[in-house]
Amino acid sequence: MSESSDFQVPNNIGNPLQHLIDQYTRSYTLRYGIAAIGMFFAQVPQRVPALVVGVALDAILFAETPYTLPFVPNSLIPIATEPQIQFTVGLLVAAYLLDTGLNWAAGRVSGTARYWTLHDIRVDTFDALVTHHLRFFDNRQTGDVMSVLNNDVSNLAQFSENVFRGISFLSQLLVAFGLMLTLQSQLAVLLLLMPIMLALLSRWYTTRVEPIYEEVRKSVGLVNARLEDSINGIATVKSFAREDDERAAVEAASKEYRDRKWSAIRLRLTFDLSSWTISSFAFIGLFAIGSYMALNGAPALLGDSLTAGALLTFLLYTKSFYQPVRQLMLEVLDSYENALASSKRIVAILESDRLDPAAGHDLQVNAGHVEYDTVSFSYAGADEQTLSGVDFTVEPGSLVGIVGPTGAGKSTIMKLLFRFYDPDDGTIRIDGTDICDVSQRSLREHLGYVSQDPFLFYGTIRENIAYGVDDTDQTAIEEVATLAGAHEFVTQLGAGYSTQVGERGGDLSGGQRQRIAIARALLRDPPILILDEATSHIDNETERQIQRSIDALAGDRTIFVIAHRLSTVRNADQIIVVEDGRIIECGTHESLLDDSGTYADLWRVQVGKTDSVSDTFLDTTVGNRSGFDGETEEVFR
Template identity: 50%
Template structure:
């Protein structure tokens, strides 16, 4: 589990926004500064109403020397117009520059968070991906990282609205501090309600972000398996499954909406009651003099200014209590998921030891045991010795542990007990990066990246020249069909290599594995999804490579490893037989029965194999 924190926002901001602190600070300062000219128009209009329209007071402005103010009414009118134009222009310029600085810094910060989160995901051990759906991972990398913009926007708006409130209230205190104190009760009441609202909203948004990941998991499965969906005409079934997940998202989202609408109504009612109350109370004050314990005089112009300030005062207070809190809690829920990914402890240090020096490719397993969950052993006490240059076949029934056995060689997982050695050196004591660099790998479902044939062959060594790429392709039996493609090695393969056939993808994957000439090669069911002709070509590739590499071939089709120097037979995670094809047939054990099944001699299969096979299938734990 990852290290949890109560302050993921502070951690993310402190780490990733700090390099842009100067831009954030300058933007915030300019934004606060812009709030002063924003409040000038209401003040100037209120003074102009009393001095120019009603004539009940002299034309005076707080903090402005009387000598700066013209004396005639016409001059004072144009002075008022000039102040309004200056205030509007100054506010617009300051807000524009502030937005330029803060938005630019936000984009840079989000970029850094996305790259750091992606790097963190790439550094996680395979067990994390076994337990976490790809849709959930993508939801964090895409939706949640992007959603941090809401958090940035909420913080920016909170500062802006806070500045508006402070400046407006300061002007209100200058005009009539007694009335200002009365108006100040509104934000106190709303802040108390906002605190309760924030606590309730946080729980709901956490649930919403989790449901986004669940929906993405469902979408990813259906799109990745679209050919299977269509082949079985299961479009309606998949639609129902997505609808079920989407319904849970809808419920979580609707719970948030109901809460927000309820609090929005409360804050709207309180805001309008405050504004109406100020009009009634202030009007009475203007007409009848100071009421109750109040002592200051109140003019119509001052009341007008107060009404304008109160509206601009109440709106940001209400916005902070609804929109800002809503955006903040939404972003906070995403920040927690991003931070949990960044601090996930199931990481792999690719440089967790000295580099391993591989010279011969001698592989030895010594009493190796491993389980995925700890409940049942997937690999149990396996020992064998593969000498340099040997072609080693690994066979067994489905779920016998064939793939898992060689995943341990890559250190995708480490054994629970026992030791794996390459050239006599325990791989657990050497860096993962150097161990994997010594091994080439081709999976049963080879993954090609969207790009050209050349880019995929040279994936492990992007700087490889054309001659090396062609040599690897020839060894993999791929050069002939590549040159027949429209653009040859520069042909686009499409997403996941969809524009190529299964056999073509397989041979490009083989070329990719052997490009950097590793000492050890692993082929995991490399012929399981290809036709007989392609199987023959791939088998020829195995034979040509075996002389110079220690080669492991996990095979479902036993014909693929018939000529192997050594064949390992796994059954329920145990190494039960070992030898050559002919020797294992003479032994008349599990391998011999597997061979009879594949060549169609079903009547010759032993009864014990059939009985044990049923027991194995019903009682086997996870064996990959």
């Protein structure tokens, strides 16, 4: 398995996480604002019980101080003891109800804002993926790309949740500290040493954990890619009895993820222990100082003394003071580093160069005239050109066969017609229009394609045939299925056209999948149709049936047929012979046989006349049987 390629963030993007926040939270600014305000004010009633209990303890039980509360007029507070107890209980109940209501409302508003934002990011990232040039996917495995849509977006979800928890923590800290100032300002200020120490500790933590999370995200992609390969290729794995090797490969990828993740966890545990130690000793120190002040009075530097009730309230607030600081540093910063690593991969997809399928004017196909004008092309990273100086013209309504050994460049010629890739040199025209000047979407609306190994979506046969066309009826589906040789076997299935094909069409044979794919292409009624080894997995009788359909369709549309079986293209108006990325012969079946070139030798081999094959063909072609189809190779065994 190849290593997963890095996702590079464009240089003009600073902090990728901040970039995503700026781009995707604007539509929900009001909701985020309401949620933040609600969470802040919810901390006020949460802090009321500790304050009320402390005051009631001193005023009612110890009778040391009068019953007074900050921000509450004395005229509203009862004088007698029992009414004061009832008043205290009423305040506690009201604080609970207000706290519950504010938190529920804030949570509801923040939840909709967060998950709508994440929905937008996921959909836009998927849209960016499907509009990328195919070169983007050449060196990236499916599992690695899937990890961006699943794991990385999920990390953003976790971070967004922790952001609101951070707002809650920060609000709790501010409200608690403000009330502590009203109780004993000097002692409250003294406690500021704790968040300063925690801030320094968090700085140390974040500088070390960020690169570790970068490696964790890469290793997640590798694990997903390895699992994707093993599961998708399970039939091959079993047929070669390589279960143990696949297990070893998955184990190695998982071990790499485990080790990198454990490095982050070890660092987090160190931070957790250190922050807990600072917080615990701050609480112990506060208790010692507060107790001394309650018993002996406050030293001059610490101002007023504390009552027992005030000390209890102060200690309760201290817990709600240092716990948010510790949680803020641990949970929010930890998820921030993880989200930052994920956002780099998401932004790399969103902001990297990609093609707009709607860019350019619409292509108008009136006839189906196709022209390749000295086209050359090479795949990224390839040492040699895949195509070199490809030059041919196809008249409207023609049936064109493209033949040649495997790897000669036959399929690549057609991929350029679809603009899956653009030529390095030369021009491809349809009805005189350079296809690079038109939108990809309009171009592909005029093209039909059937590959050697067609992909079927999970669903019914009817849904797969109708995939490329909206609002089609059953009659049209059955007509194209008949043309493709699929109607007979479909009607013999238990559920007919409602039969589920299974994942990737796994419940059907290779030949059945190809016939459905041909029907799917025909339903679009494209003026230009490409069949790329589309009859390679079907029997001779079905091939003859499809061949008759192709011959019948040829007058109405331009058809390209890439074939190893030369019988498939025998009746073609033009046969193009490709070898090593070049066109070496071109003509009809009869004219190419008369020329006694490569095509003639291939034909003699396939019809069993091996004694008539030229010596040159035997020397240059038979020596490399990897370029043969199975039928041709069998002749030489």
